[in-house]
Amino acid sequence: MKTEEQKVVENWEGVWKKLKIGKWDYVSEVIYQTLYKYVPCTKAKLILEAGSGSGRISCRLKESSKSEVVLLDISKTAIKISKKVFAERGQTGFFVLGSIFKMPLKDEVFDFVWNAGVLEHFSECERFFAFKEMVRVCKNNGLIVTLNPYSRAIFYKIGKWFAEKTNKWIYGYEKPIKSMKGFEENCIIKAEYSVDFDTTINFLSFIPILNRFTTLLKRIFKKLPERVLNHYGYLLVSIARKVGETF
Numbered sequence: 001m002k003t004e005e006q007k008v009v010e011n012w013e014g015v016w017k018k019l020k021i022g023k024w025d026y027v028s029e030v031i032y033q034t035l036y037k038y039v040p041c042t043k044a045k046l047i048l049e050a051g052s053g054s055g056r057i058s059c060r061l062k063e064s065s066k067s068e069v070v071l072l073d074i075s076k077t078a079i080k081i082s083k084k085v086f087a088e089r090g091q092t093g094f095f096v097l098g099s100i101f102k103m104p105l106k107d108e109v110f111d112f113v114w115n116a117g118v119l120e121h122f123s124e125c126e127r128f129f130a131f132k133e134m135v136r137v138c139k140n141n142g143l144i145v146t147l148n149p150y151s152r153a154i155f156y157k158i159g160k161w162f163a164e165k166t167n168k169w170i171y172g173y174e175k176p177i178k179s180m181k182g183f184e185e186n187c188i189i190k191a192e193y194s195v196d197f198d199t200t201i202n203f204l205s206f207i208p209i210l211n212r213f214t215t216l217l218k219r220i221f222k223k224l225p226e227r228v229l230n231h232y233g234y235l236l237v238s239i240a241r242k243v244g245e246t247f
Helices: 004-019 026-036 056-064 076-088 124-136 154-165 197-206 214-222
Strands: 046-050 068-073 094-097 110-116 138-149 187-195 235-242
Touching (some): 026 197, 068 076, 076 094, 154 197
Parallel strands (some): 046 110
Antiparallel strands (some): 138 235, 187 235
């Protein structure tokens, strides 16, 4: 019987092939900008992307920092795509084939561990074990950052619901996350906030009658204060700091 991780991998390999994912896009830019805020201040020498997909964001982090990057994914296709992305950009990285639930990596190796768009594809119990592994391989005082679809992103949830009802949703099981608090084990959640309100509106394009109004809606909501919009952004950003075993 296939594991949930294998099912997620098979589904996403189909998505990559259909949508030709691997090129830079708006969401990639948002994720990159969010992550890069923390890389210089942590003086990260070694960064791990756990569940790396196409690897395009890790490649950009490598370009813009002096850090070494390691990419881990259980999908051979993802590793192949990542290597191609790095080669095309003239960058070097380390690529590891392995599960986020049991990473073939030593304890306390990385200064900065992150993933984006991964944990929402698993049950809460599975998310806990994946996050625990991310904490395990992170050094004491290092950062663990996750970015996942946010449960308060109302337009994303409406578009997703409609797409699922009309068999247009291609991204497999995906449960938006309210918070990563409660998952702390040898770490402390230092901050949580959401980003990328524009993308949550894009999900309304799944609904034909609303598709033509997404640009107008963005203009209307742009008039609201950013602090308001950031309560309902597409991605929940969770920032955790690793602490010692005595915590």
